[in-house]
Amino acid sequence: MKFFTDKCCLPPPTLERLARLYTLLGRLEEAQTRRVTSRALEGLLSVPCHTIRKDISLLGAAAKAERGYDVAALRQTLGLRLGLSAGYSVCLVGLGRLGGAILNQAGADRRYPLAAAFDASMNRIELTRTDVPLYHSTQISRVVREKAITAGIITVPPHAAWEAAERLIAGGARGIVNFSPVIITAADKPVVVRNISLTGELDVIAAYIHMQGV
Amino acid sequence: MKFFTDKCCLPPPTLERLARLYTLLGRLEEAQTRRVTSRALEGLLSVPCHTIRKDISLLGAAAKAERGYDVAALRQTLGLRLGLSAGYSVCLVGLGRLGGAILNQAGADRRYPLAAAFDASMNRIELTRTDVPLYHSTQISRVVREKAITAGIITVPPHAAWEAAERLIAGGARGIVNFSPVIITAADKPVVVRNISLTGELDVIAAYIHMQGV
């Protein structure tokens, strides 16, 4: 038998799938769905139901073996165990087109409200209308530290990406979502980095297609 | 010994790493770098050098055992074997803030030029200034088929995402990059889907942080 007070760490693939599941459950909850079976989730997530059950089982806690999972309860458990309800605050670096889009869209998703946004151009800072407090990029470290910001979103041009990352890390940020087309690494620092690139995704798609089928 | 005309399919993790490597090599080439060792790539990609060598070895072909890899040669090999030089054409569905950002930025990255863009609002189509041909969303299937577009980028609001995906697939698209906050699945169709979500990435970061350290 295994203790529920397991190793509080899950395999990375499991962790990423559960994070996606969390969002999906939120959507099901909005749609007034009470219960879901692992088989239904299989269709919704493109993850085999075996794997879903295993993932949830690895979490340590789940509902009794009823007909499927209780959507709200499972979501709450996930939020707790994954630390998704911790209410981390986030900042944005770069107010170009993409940054602007995120700045305005962030209002829609209340999960991660922006605590600050930065840009290297004072002019652009003055022209941008938003409720989010704006600062010059040179202030990143200070503001991140003072507001205890946990993660930063980088949407600056390629040549400025590394400096942005370094400033975020210097300020104590623990996570970075990097949308600039350069790869940011921080293997030696205790920082989680996610590099997102449209071109990169298209490359992966092209490669899969090239390997024929699916 | 193994034939170079191996199984033309690689393990998914390898394929994704090699796709990232391709972009990185492009950047190194721009910076006039002639050679890279697997150890240097380790730092640049946050992938262990063992794994990098293995990946390249799995490709089937690589340079002679010299001091590191020839940047240009390796990049060309990758492009060929991964089908990244195939010149696929791509379209964009949704001209909101994010779509607009991609529309204008796409010019910067010449790798995947947009062959068309779509929106559900005629008004917005008329207001948007760009060299990319614009169409109403109802035309997706037709245009995708006629222009032999390989992949679509979805940046529409959540409620419209599924319809956009279905139209792309109906038109014969083989790949989808979905930036809308709903998960699109096409497990039963021969289509590669990449769901990208800022909130999702922040969730993953939060989860990793919660599991303490790194």
Add this chain to the structure above:
DNA sequence: ATTTATCTGTGAAAAATTTCACAGATACGA
């Protein structure tokens, strides 16, 4: 009340992926 169909939870088996270890090769320096 009993049968049947359908679920979850989970140890164990299978498969996939990464890491290791070392042979073979090259460049550089003495």
Add this chain to the structure above:
DNA sequence: TCGTATCTGTGAAATTTTTCACAGATAAAT
């Protein structure tokens, strides 16, 4: 010319991750 340090390429081992198979349980139907 020879030795040394540093690379790559790759089979084999180790590890991780997924899949399987089935016990235990519940709800619905007869």
